[in-house]
Amino acid sequence: MSTLPTLFVSHGAPTLAIADSPASRFLRQLGQTLARPKAILVASAHWESHGGPAVSMAMKPQTIHDFGGFPDALFAIQYPAPGAPGVAARAASLLSQQGLTVAQSATRGLDHGAWVPLHLMYPGADIPVAQISIVRGASPSDHERIGRALAPLSEEGVLIIGSGSLTHNLYEFRGQPIDAAAPAWVSDFGDWMKARLDANDLQALRDYRKRAPHAERNHPTDEHLLPLYVALGAAGDGANAERLHASYEYGILAMDVYAFT
Template sequence: MSQLPTLFLSHGSPMLALQDSPARRFLQGLGKTLECPEAIVVVSAHWETRGGPAVSLAPQPETIHDFGGFPRALFEMQYPAPGAPEAAQRAAALLEAHGMPVGHGAQRGLDHGAWVPLSLMYPDADIPVAQLSVVHGASPAEHERLGRALTELRNEGVLVVGSGSLTHNLYEFRGQGIDAPVPQWVSEFEAWMKVRLENSERAALLDYRRTAPFAAQNHPTEEHLLPLFVAMGAAGPDARATQLHASFEHGVLAMDAYAFQ
């Protein structure tokens, strides 16, 4: 197997699993463009741990419906992919070798940051999946370092996916339609990120909070952008970013996706 890329995917609203949109159609085609991995490790914005990252070891992870106020059909959806405890243990060993303490979630299931995009990419649910948490309070640089520890997974048939959102200020969501106009503070941040990612301006990216326009407005909390830095780090220090998709939903959600290789 050739060296796999790492991915950052914006998973948007859980309704991505049901509601037609450009981002949904993109994800439905994405799996077909990639060499089929032996396992997937997903770094999800919806699993935060303290003191260090954690890996999920469940042999058959449950589908977690970690949201409320959505149609019944969404709560009835299941993604019965097998777990990937061996890939999770390998990830943990790599992290520990780099001096990071790692927790283990024996029964941790797949939250919607994992199962929603994967159900579109790999609808047969036949690829083993494990999750890796983001670390509450840790910086972008610390998450990029975390990703760098995982670089060898790319050569071992494991697809590393960071699942978050390029922009994520739900305080600004007031029931806008999926095709609502995009405010300037969202579009300027998205454009800034694209330029810095495609030009490998890592110092600026790691300091985005200070250097990017409207950074705090787009990310009142950082957990939805941190998976990007893990994916970037996991591709290695010389990897280049390629924008695979760009669209907006509900005005405030930039649905960008990137491959690092």
């Protein structure tokens, strides 16, 4: 079985699931371009644990609508994919072997960081899915280490997805239209990230909050960028980064998608 790439997907606002935008159109065709995985493991910005990563063992994960104030059509969406408790158990074992403390949840469902992109990529909801958390207060390096521990799963037919957003400062939303132009403080950050990923400059990437332009303005908190480091680490040493998609929504959300091989 060939090794699958790992992905970082910017899921933007929950309305990505029902919007017609360059990012939603890209994700609708992305799943068709990849070898079909036997299961999917998603590290979502919307599940944070303390002290170490957590994995979901749910057999039938519920669709979690973890947002408010959006159209009824969004709340009507269900993503009834089967769970992947075997993959979650394998992930927990791999993480434990690297000295990480791992929690297991029997009931955790799929938050919108997982089901929104998967609803677009795999609308049939017929591929088993498990989630893994990010760790509150842990560094990019810590999340890269989590990803490295999970790397064998890619060789076993599991598609590892880090789901967050390349930029994520919702305090800057001022009612802009979805196709608003990105200001320089957003685009400069995205350009810096691409250059560092292209160069595999891990030291700069790990220290992005000090080195990248406008880092704290784009990420007042960094939970939406940490899934990128999980995906990067899961691709192994010397990973090659390829930006598959780049666009902006509402001017402030960079919707980049990266594949790591």
